[in-house]
Amino acid sequence: MTVSFDLNPGARALLSDVRDWALAEGRAIARESDDAHSVPDHLATRAMKTCPLDASPLLGVAVDFGVDRDYALSERDGSSTIGVRVSELAAYGDISLVLLLKGAGxxxxxxxxxxxxxxxxxxxxxxxxxxxxxxxxxxxxxxxxxxxxxxxxxxxxxxxxxxxxxxxxxxxxxxxxxxxxxxxxxxxxxxxxxxxxxxxxxxxxxxxxxxxxxxxxxxxxxxxxxxxxxxxxxxxxxxxxxxxxxxxFRTAMQTLNSTRPHATSLALGIAQAAHDYAREYLDEHRDGFTARRWGRVDDELRRMNAALDRGRLLIGRAAWLQDQGRDNAKESSAAKAYTCPIAEQVCARTLLLMGADGYSKDHLVEKWYRDIKIMDIWEGSGNIQKLTVSRQLQHHGPRGL
Missing domain, CATH: 2.40.110.10 (Butyryl-CoA Dehydrogenase, subunit A, domain 2)
Structure with missing residues (x-):
């Protein structure tokens, strides 16, 4: 069966607005929320005033998307397929925004x-x-x-x-x-x-x-x-x-099959933010590189981005299966088992590429490096996900491949 991640114009407009909002508000509240160990009320109020969403389906809770404008979403735009993108974009701004969007829980x-x-x-x-x-x-x-x-x-x-x-x-x-x-x-x-x-x-x-x-x-x-x-x-x-x-209990654990792609998207969003931030930083300091050294850095950044794209495809397939009402246990576990370690590697490497500045609180890369560590642990650790995939393949035989 063909898997299509194409979205209609309304869905694309929604995601564009979410990205703009995440960049404007997420980056603005990131440091203070991290230091306060919570999102202060005045920051939450300010961020939600311009939010293009009622809430997001980060945890599999069905909600309405539009608030101030009608995005004309159709039934073809599956809630999970859009939801994983919303999750990624919110985390791309900062994980603090996710807390404001997670709805009922x-x-x-x-x-x-x-x-x-x-x-x-x-x-x-x-x-x-x-x-x-x-x-x-x-x-x-x-x-x-x-x-x-x-x-x-x-x-x-x-x-x-x-x-x-x-x-x-x-x-x-x-x-x-x-x-x-x-x-x-x-x-x-x-x-x-x-x-x-x-x-x-x-x-x-x-x-x-x-x-x-x-x-x-x-x-x-x-x-x-x-x-x-x-x-x-x-x-x-x-x-x-x-x-x-x-x-x-087994039925309750199926909850995690539906929420795991969304949680994995958070890791993807954080890593993509670190990658893009580091690339912009390094571009600004390009004069300090020889042509040969810059070529190696540029190649490494491109390989990082390609690895994140592969994770995005795995997440997308798991979400698409969920929208089709089909079992996605293997796919959601595979997406998490692959994406979270890759995301952690990206955050670690971008911090190093920025040198001492990457380690400084003057930049958010050190925060993203700390935030990314939990992603391979919660919603089932990476090792557990690998076991799940292995058992699914053994159960379904060659067709599981």
Whole structure:
């Protein structure tokens, strides 16, 4: 089947406006947001006044694109195909912008996948109605990350209630969320079949946040919190879906197949920004190069750009399959396994090409170098993605190639 990434004029106009906005606002708020470890309200307000988007589908949440103008998007313009480009362009300005655009968050997507009709209307519908601003996603624990089935947070049935106990780290949105989707095991001996997802309101008794925002090397403006659940008593209907269902965790993890191309696009956007910034810097200092030395630098920059283009194609195919309603597990994992390490290499090399200036806070390249490090870790580490691709190929045989 032919894969086409062609977009209609309205979609191209949208992306052009997003790029202009990202450059104007993202670069302006980048340094202060990084230093503040969050996006200050006055910067967020200023940036969103000129934003051409309502929100972006960075985390697979369906939203409207246009705000002040009608971009005349058609059904042919798949939301994921456009969404990965929006993600890339926002990160091209600065990762801080992504935080302003991410809408409801990944927790809402889990509710949509696992919840009953009543739960979807209550929680996801509540977001649409403006009753809630955002959600948190709590899976990672001090002793488990990619090996999610090793989690120890427990959920014990007590009559008509569930009682949760455990600790979570790097909870996205954390203290900012109105409710948090928490993964816990009802029986560790069942492995992934014993894992369930629970909706825990942010201010529920027993839920505490000992660390509101983790100290991080990069993406400092993104809030990630540590949570402690101590005898958190929840009504039975706060367990998403049927408590007897044993494939719920696998279904929830499908969320990452849909969000992973968007997350990988963030790495692509950061690396492309570093590449373009370094090229402009080096062009301005070209007089200091001999012709031979400049030829080597120019060739290296062109090879970097070609490598990023290959990542863009892998991301595009994964997003296109999602828009077609087809399984994209292998493609989304392949895109992340390839693109994130390449993006990290590009950021590291551009910093070196700029010499001491690349290491200076007078330029954003050092920030992008710090930001890019997380991209190969979150949404499933690169090594895990390689295992996923390998298993998919073994399962599907030669056709998987």
């Amino acid at each position: 990944i927790g809402a997507r889990v509710v949509d996948l696992l919840g009953t009709d009543e739960q979807i209307d209550r929680w996801s519908g509540g977001i649409a109605r403006g009753e809630y601003r955002g959600t948190g996603f709590a899976l990672t624990e001090p002793n488990c990350g990619s090996d999610a089935i090793a989690l120890t947070t427990s959920a014990v049935r007590d009559g008509d209630n569930w009682v949760l106990n455990g600790t979570k780290i790097f909870c996205s949105n954390g203290y900012l969320a109105d409710f948090i989707v928490v993964f816990a095991t009802v029986d560790r001996s069942l492995g992934h079949r014993g894992i369930r997802a629970f909706v825990v309101p942010r201010h529920h008794p027993g839920l505490s946040i000992p660390r509101a925002n983790e100290e991080k090397l990069g993406v400092r403006s993104m809030v990630t919190s540590q949570l402690t659940l101590e005898n958190v008593v929840l009504p039975a209907n706060h367990c998403l879906g049927d408590p007897a269902r044993e494939d719920g």
